[in-house]
Amino acid sequence: MNLLNFLRRRGSAPVARERLQVLLAYERTNRGHSELLTILREEIVAVIARHITLEHDKVVVKMDRGDTVSTLEIDIEIPNKAEAQLVGA
Amino acid sequence: MSKTIVVTSGKGGVGKTTTTAALGAALAQSGQKVVLIDFDVGLRNLDLIMGAERRVVYDLINVVQGVAKLPQALIKDKRVETLWLLPASQTRDKDALTEDGVARVVRELGETFDWVICDSPAGIERGATLAMRYADAAVIVTNPEVSSVRDSDRIIGLLDSKTEKAEKGQRIEKHILITRFDAARAARGEMLSIEDVLEILSTPLLGIIPESQEVLRASNLGSPVTLSDPACGPARAYLDAARRLKGEQVPMATPGDKKRLIDRLFGRRAA
Numbered sequence: 001m002n003l004l005n006f007l008r009r010r011g012s013a014p015v016a017r018e019r020l021q022v023l024l025a026y027e028r029t030n031r032g033h034s035e036l037l038t039i040l041r042e043e044i045v046a047v048i049a050r051h052i053t054l055e056h057d058k059v060v061v062k063m064d065r066g067d068t069v070s071t072l073e074i075d076i077e078i079p080n081k082a083e084a085q086l087v088g089a
Numbered sequence: 090m091s092k093t094i095v096v097t098s099g100k101g102g103v104g105k106t107t108t109t110a111a112l113g114a115a116l117a118q119s120g121q122k123v124v125l126i127d128f129d130v131g132l133r134n135l136d137l138i139m140g141a142e143r144r145v146v147y148d149l150i151n152v153v154q155g156v157a158k159l160p161q162a163l164i165k166d167k168r169v170e171t172l173w174l175l176p177a178s179q180t181r182d183k184d185a186l187t188e189d190g191v192a193r194v195v196r197e198l199g200e201t202f203d204w205v206i207c208d209s210p211a212g213i214e215r216g217a218t219l220a221m222r223y224a225d226a227a228v229i230v231t232n233p234e235v236s237s238v239r240d241s242d243r244i245i246g247l248l249d250s251k252t253e254k255a256e257k258g259q260r261i262e263k264h265i266l267i268t269r270f271d272a273a274r275a276a277r278g279e280m281l282s283i284e285d286v287l288e289i290l291s292t293p294l295l296g297i298i299p300e301s302q303e304v305l306r307a308s309n310l311g312s313p314v315t316l317s318d319p320a321c322g323p324a325r326a327y328l329d330a331a332r333r334l335k336g337e338q339v340p341m342a343t344p345g346d347k348k349r350l351i352d353r354l355f356g357r358r359a360a
Binding site for chain 1: 234235238239242243246275278279280281282285289
C-alpha cells in the first residue's frame with residue numbers, strides 16, 4: 001500500500017501538465033469573449049432604444065459555448081405600456 | 090538605442106522584484122546604463138530589495154504629476170555606477186498614475202538610459218497594464234507551478250492586446266524566465282519540467298533561476314543577487330539571462346546538472 005502511494009505521488013507533475021493544458025485551451029478560446037458580449041449588449045440596446053423606450057438593465061445577453069455550435073441568447077424585457085412609448089410614434 | 094522591458098507575471102510572489110533588481114544590476118555590471126522603475130504604487134518594494142529604502146525622496150507619482158523633476162527622483166546605486174532607481178509612491182494609490190504621464194516618464198528615461206526596466210505589480214489591474222503599456226519586450230516570471238503558469242498565460246494575452254506595440258499591430262518580444270526551479274524535484278516528476286512550461290506557454294525561454302537560499306540572503310542584505318554573490322547559481326543564471334536579453338547567444342545551463350550526473354550514473358533518465 002505504501003509502495004502504491006509512493007508510486008502515485010511520483011506522478012503529480014504530469015497531472016499538473018494535463019490539467020493546465022485542458023484549462024488553458026478553454027480559457028484561450030474564451031479570452032475577449034466577455035468583452036464581445038459587452039459590445040453586443042451595448043449595440044443591441046442602442047438599436048432597440050431608437051424605437052422603444054426600455055430600461056437598460058432589462059436587456060440580458062448570454063452566450064453558451066458548445067463543442068460544435070454556440071448559442072447567443074438575447075432576452076429583452078419590454079413593459080406592455082411600451083407600445084404607447086414607441087419613439088417617434 | 091534604448092529598450093523598455095516590463096518584468097511581469099500576473100501572480101504575486103513569483104520573483105518579479107528580485108528579477109528586476111538582478112537583471113537590471115547584471116546589465117549595469119556589463120557597462121549598460123540602466124534605470125529600474127517600480128510600478129507597484131502603494132506597495133513599493135524594489136527600493137528595499139535594492140537597499141535604497143532610506144534614500145527615497147521623490148517617487149514616480151511625483152514625477153508623473155510634475156511635483157518633481159526626473160533627476161530629483163532618480164536614486165543612483167552605490168555599488169554600480171550606471172544603475173539607477175525610480176521608486177514607487179508608498180502613500181498614494183495606483184489611480185494617481187496616468188497613461189500620458191507614464192508615457193512621458195518612460196520616453197524621457199529612454200533618452201538617457203540604454204535599458205528602462207519596469208517592475209510590474211501583481212494582478213492584471215491598472216498598475217500592471219500601465220507597467221507593460223510602453224514596453225518593447227516582456228520578461229514573464231513564472232514558477233513551475235499550476236497557478237503561476239495559468240497567470241502567465243493570461244499576462245501573455247494582455248501583452249498581445251493591451252500594449253502600445255500590440256495596438257499598433259507590432260509584436261512585443263516575450264521571454265519566459267522560470268524562477269524557483271528545483272531540478273531534482275522536476276527530474277522526479279514532482280514539479281513541472283522546463284519543457285512542460287515552455288510547451289504550455291509556447292514562448293521562448295530567457296533563463297532558469299534555481300531555487301536557492303542565496304536569493305533570500307540577497308534580499309536580506311538589500312542587494313541584487315548578482316552583486317551580493319556573483320558566483321552563486323541564481324546570480325550566474327541572471328547574468329546569463331541578461332546577456333541573452335542583449336541578444337548574445339548563451340548556452341542554457343540547466344540548474345542542478347551535477348545532481349543529474351548522479352542520476353545518469355544510475356542509469357535513470359533525467360527530465
